[in-house]
Amino acid sequence: MSTPRIAFIGGGNMAASLIGGLRARGTPADAICASDPGEEQRRKIGTEHGIQAFARNADALAGADVVVLAVKPQVMQTVCRDLAQHLGEAPLIVSIAAGIGCDSLQHWLGPQPRAIVRCMPNTPSLLGQGASGLYANARVSAEQKAQAEQLLSAVGLALWLDDEQLIDAVTAVSGSGPAYFFLLIEAMTAAGEQLGLPREIAARLTLQTALGAARMACESDVEAAELRRRVTSPNGTTEAAIKTFQAGGFEALVQQALNAAAQRSAELAQTKEPS
Ligand SMILES: NC(=O)C1=CN([C@@H]2O[C@H](COP(=O)(O)OP(=O)(O)OC[C@H]3O[C@@H](n4cnc5c(N)ncnc54)[C@H](OP(=O)(O)O)[C@@H]3O)[C@@H](O)[C@H]2O)C=CC1
Numbered sequence: 001m002s003t004p005r006i007a008f009i010g011g012g013n014m015a016a017s018l019i020g021g022l023r024a025r026g027t028p029a030d031a032i033c034a035s036d037p038g039e040e041q042r043r044k045i046g047t048e049h050g051i052q053a054f055a056r057n058a059d060a061l062a063g064a065d066v067v068v069l070a071v072k073p074q075v076m077q078t079v080c081r082d083l084a085q086h087l088g089e090a091p092l093i094v095s096i097a098a099g100i101g102c103d104s105l106q107h108w109l110g111p112q113p114r115a116i117v118r119c120m121p122n123t124p125s126l127l128g129q130g131a132s133g134l135y136a137n138a139r140v141s142a143e144q145k146a147q148a149e150q151l152l153s154a155v156g157l158a159l160w161l162d163d164e165q166l167i168d169a170v171t172a173v174s175g176s177g178p179a180y181f182f183l184l185i186e187a188m189t190a191a192g193e194q195l196g197l198p199r200e201i202a203a204r205l206t207l208q209t210a211l212g213a214a215r216m217a218c219e220s221d222v223e224a225a226e227l228r229r230r231v232t233s234p235n236g237t238t239e240a241a242i243k244t245f246q247a248g249g250f251e252a253l254v255q256q257a258l259n260a261a262a263q264r265s266a267e268l269a270q271t272k273e274p275s
């Protein structure tokens with residue numbers, strides 16, 4: 001498949017992660033451009049990734065095969081209504097916004113039926129270690145589906161879903177997920193320091209442990225629960241820690257947290273434009 005031309009509308013954190021991941025994996029700079037109203041943001045994304053960055057969204061659309069909507073959900077309606085006047089017939093629309101459904105996007109993009117892929121990526125895409133869930137509306141052709149998959153699989157795992165509502169669950173698990181692991185890293189580093197380790201040593205031990213555990217879980221043919229059991233000596237130190245987590249309701253808390261994220265994703269669908 002030839003390299004599609006990709007226009008990112010919004011050049012913030014998630015766009016930068018996707019663009020960085022694509023560039024690092026060989027997508028040429030002239031196949032990607034972005035638009036963002038922030039001068040500093042345009043300078044940053046332009047110089048870091050060698051791509052053209054425009055102030056006006058309409059200017060990014062010229063020749064685009066794929067238009068990635070990478071703005072906050074709260075401004076999506078305004079952005080789509082503006083884009084509708086400048087979009088050609090053909091481009092595939094890929095939205096990465098949390099909570100905003102294909103029907104809303106179609107409605108805001110005007111009367112012409114649009115091929116829309118709604119996806120939920122995450123920031124480790126920057127390192128080619130992303131995880132994305134994708135959903136295609138009925139207008140998306142097989143070639144466009146392959147284009148969307150090429151875009152997201154270039155930066156990590158890309159899995160199709162056949163039920164759009166499940167994107168809320170994907171958002172809760174993997175879209176927001178990196179932040180949960182960062183929170184655990186922060187907490188373990190602080191606790192190690194509290195126990196007397198120099199901060200840098202606590203941080204390095206925590207990070208290498210997170211990396212090692214993730215790689216073991218990914219590369220092992222046994223489940224995480226079994227890997228955990230292998231660390232947990234009867235009446236030993238790990239058991240003392242795990243019992244403390246469980247007494248504090250760890251699993252229920254994780255479920256509550258993911259429920260809250262999924263619920264918030266569903267609420268964002270109802271988000272009204274700031275007046
Ligand atoms: N961050 C993440 O981990 C993930 C984010 N997402 C989704 O990605 C989207 C972007 O999130 P994120 O990158 O974190 O947000 P950011 O705020 O970092 O990026 C959004 C960018 O869009 C710019 N912008 C604002 N208005 C417009 C406009 N009218 N036209 C073009 N660009 C505009 C913003 O500029 P300014 O700051 O000046 O307003 C900002 O630079 C969201 O919808 C979010 O739900 C999905 C998965 C993961």
Ligand SMILES: O=C(O)[C@@H]1CCC=N1
Nearest residue numbers: 097098171175176177
């Ligand atoms: O927090 C958010 O709303 C976005 C969506 C998933 C990750 N960040």
